[in-house]
Structures are given as structure tokens and as C-alpha cells.
Amino acid sequence: MTASTNVLQPVLRTRGLMKRYGTVVAMNGADFDLYPNEILGVIGDNGAGKTTLIRSISGATIPDHGTIELDGKAIHFNTPEDARKAGIETVYQNLALSPALSIADNMFLGRELLKPGLMGSVFRKLDHKRMEAFSRDKLSELGLLTIQNINQTIETLSGGQRQGVAVARAVAFGSKVVIMDEPTAALGVKESRRVLELIQEVNAKGMPIVLISHNMPHVFEVCDRIHIHRLGKRLCTIDPKQVSMSDAVALMTGAMEAPASAAVD
């Protein structure tokens, strides 16, 4: 897939993103390319600036300089809401779920459906039935629902189940890109496996996915390309079939120079 994607236009592309927090440089000219249909891994040592990069393309951080393009058009996100409206959905490491609200409430938080007719337009009444049915459908589709109490609050769910809800929310509403930040970090072996399968299932329907993870076996297993982030920018992009895990770690930690041949762009 790697060879063919090069001629395609990237779905999401950034050039020269900069971000400073006081004297700390979090991004120093970060480039990023995500091609249609691919699963792109993003790896990097702690403090390399992965999170700032991801927050920039999901609207949670506003970069000081640089450009972000979605489908070739320059975009500018001021809030996560802007990114969501543009079709970019993110599963944050902390999941961004409200514990005291129900599964359905969380699925539709910030984009609630109103009842049709006067009840919706004048009395602003929410269409709980429609939102619950939609949430149930999406969770079932992903094989996450066995007992159907969609009104259960998030706090009554296990870690794996919460992750499932966050993934379902992103997949249900993401129309262009789904970003997953450490989706398996808090999960057991079995749950991690399920999330990886989910990623592949969602990708199989044509959705490009960005996977940020510290788990090398997971990244090498599911990703088509791997973006290595180092010192606030992209060091290189590698093909997981041609570069070994140990070389990737060496590149990521600076133990090895970036080989010219490994850089895709």
C-alpha cells in the first residue's frame, strides 16, 4: 500500500507546525501526512511532541505557526468542535467521557439531536429515543453491546467498555479521519486485542486512522506506515515491513541516524 499512496493526495497534511509553551518548544516545524485508507502509526519518545502534534490536528491546541490542510484545503481549528465539524474525530488518551452521564448522552455530547417539529425548534427538546437507538446500533455494530442498557452511566463501565464507547463515538461521527491516542494503554491483553481489531475493521471500511502508541508490537502489527517523531518534528516515515522494531526504537530515541531511504516523502 505504501508505494501506491505516494501518488495520492494526503487526506491530512501539516507543514512546519510550531508551538512554544514559554521557553519550551513542543513542536519545531512538524510535518505530517496521512493518506487515504491507511493506518498511520505515530511513535516517538516521551516529550517528543506527539501529543502537541495530535492536539493541533484535533483542534485542542492552536499552533503558533504552520499550516494544516484537510483534503488539500487549508483549515484553521480554534476548538475541538471545529475539527469535529470538519470530520476529524479523536479518541483521547483520557477518553474525554463524562462519568456521570449515560452512554447515549456521551455519544452525542456537543451534537445533540432535537425532536422534530415544534418540540425541537421551540422547546429545544432532545430526541432521547433517536440518540439511544443510534448509540445502541453503533455499539452493536462494533460488537460492544451484549446487554442493552444504553442509559447506564459511564462510571459503571469497566475500562475496556469505556474505551469501547469512546471508539464507537469517534467511529460513528468521524467522516474524514479518526485519531486514536494510546487507545490500548489502559487496557488488558484481551481488550487491547479487541481495540486493534476494531481499528482494522473501521479502516477496512475506508477510514484513514492515526494511531499514537508506545506499544511497538501493536503499531507494527496494524500500521501501513509509521511516522517517527523526534525533538518536535518528523524524523522520518518508515515501512513496518522493511524496518525492524529495534531499528524503529533506535531512530525514535536518536541512537540511529534517519536513513535517507526510509523517508517516504
Add this chain to the structure above:
Amino acid sequence: MSRSGSEFEVNLHNADGAVAAFERDDRSALSVIRNAVRDYPTLVPAVVLVVSVLCFGFVAPRFLSPGVLSLVLQQVTVIGIVAIAQTLIILTAGIDLSVGAILVLSTFVMGRLAVSAGIPLPLAIAAGMTVGTLMGAFNGFLVAKIKLPPFIVTLGTLSVFTALKLWYSGSESIRNSDIEANAPTLLWFGEAAARPFGATITYGGISLILLAALFWYILQHTAWGRHVYAVGDDPEAAVLSGIKTDRTIISVYAVAGLICGFGAWVAIGRVGSISPISFEEINLATITAVVIGGTSLFGGRGSIPGSVLGALIVGIFTTGLSLAGVDDYWQMFAVGNLVLIAVALDQWLRRASL
């Protein structure tokens, strides 16, 4: 399991498939109760209210008369209305110590304009409610935009608004006879709407019930209401979910100010006159009602009906104990214990949930 999977996971296909089953595994009586209370937070205050009414009826039979029970409703009308405002703010994990000052300042705007300046009553009332809304919005602005803790913000505005109240009123009351002569409609909420079986139901009491129903609807059935809960529950998650949290918080404080402004009109009817030293204990009284009503001071959980029930419980205790011949300080003692029990219960529920 598409593609290879890692080697150490080869036996995973034998694992139990129930990865993310949405099952409840808690069946002990205690956890059933705990879940019921968590799902229906008004259950506890409702039960406490019924039990305490029955207990006081047993101790002092006179208590169960329609007259006494309706008197309790009249006594808690203003506290109940302001408790609705306080609930909205506490749901966002805030607190408002300035509600009493907003309430009384609004009564003076209405009273001075309608009675002393002779401005048409609807305009005077609208002006009073507008002033209440602006004071609330000012609190909200300081909390959301300047990022100051709500406790400190409203502690400061409590003094500011109290000073403005004393300045604007000239430290003088507006007498009942003056209100009756110039703007009798200001007293409308104190009038009896019906007198069934010797009870006196005032328009103010009815307005409390209607206002509670309105805000119950808004919290449960509108997007704004869901956002109020989300902002108090986990502000970071709310932002990442695309909620404009600053706007939500400012609007909550502004709406709370508006409710206090409305409460001002009801308060004039209830008291019959306008005094700069009235309602000085209402800040803590509303927080007491909200906490007894099961709303968490940490935000994100609680309900409007609970707070109204909380206000009623305090009224029932105070009236019931005084009918039973118990001294004032033991009434305070009992209410204080109720607050402690309510907060302990909330902690227990929160611990169970995380």
C-alpha cells in the same frame, strides 16, 4: 483476528469472549440500593421528606393539618426558588455566596422604581430581573474567563453587591403601606391562590413548583442542560467533546441571577415589605437545601426536584421541631446533622462510582 497478531497472543482465541459486555455484576442488597440512589438521586430526599412528615405528625399531631403544612411551603418558597439557582451553579462544580445580595438588591430595584419613582410596574420588574441577571453574569465572567475559583469570586461579589444594596437602599426599608398604595401587584405572589381544607396556597408557592418543573425540563431535556452536567462532571472532557464550557458557565451564572431576580418579586410578596437586612441567611440556607437534596458539591450530579425537596425538609424540620416544643438551637443542630449526613452519603456514592 486479522493479520498475524503477536506471538504471545496466539492462545487468545480461547479467551472468554465477553470483553465489553455491558453487564451489572452487583447484586447485593447494598449495591442495589446504591445503584438505585445513583440512578434516581431524588429518591433519598423524597423518602426523608415523607418519613420526617410522618414522624413529626406522630410527635405533634397538629403538624399534619393542611394549615401547618401549607405554612411550611410558604416559608420555604423564596429559599426554594433561590435554591434552584444555587443548584444550577453547584452542578457546574461552582458555588454562589452572593445569591442573597443579588436577591435583595433586585427587590430594591423593583421597589424603588415602582414605588418611589412611579415607573410602570412591568418595567420595574424587568429592570430588577435584568440587574439580577447582570450580577450573575458578572460572577460567571470572573469564573469562566478570569479563571478565579467560584468560592472566592462570589465571596468578593457578596461584599460588593451587599455594599451596592446598602448604598442604593439608603439603608432604609420600603414599607408595606407604600407598596400597597403605589404598586400593589408587587405583592401578588404573597396572595392566596386557593384555600383548600384550611391550607393557604400562595401564588409564590405555585411559582416555586412551576419554576422547578421548568428547570427540571431544561436540565433533562435540552442540550444546554446536558452541558451543565458535563461541565461540572469533567470540564476537560467537556471541552474535548466540543462543548463551549466558558459560554455554558457564564450562562449558568446569568440564569441563576435571573432566577434570583424573579425570586426578588416573590420575596416582596412573601415579606410584604422591602428591607436591606432581609434574607441575610439565604446563601447558606440554599446551599443547605441543595446538599440535603442530594446534589454533589463536586458538580455533575444532582437535580432540581431534589433541591426543592431539600428546602422542604429544612422547613419541615424547623416547623416540626418548634411545634414539638424543641428549642431553636436544637433545630439548627438537627439541620446541621442533615447536611453532614447528606455530604457523607454523596461521598459514599462517589467512591462507589470511581
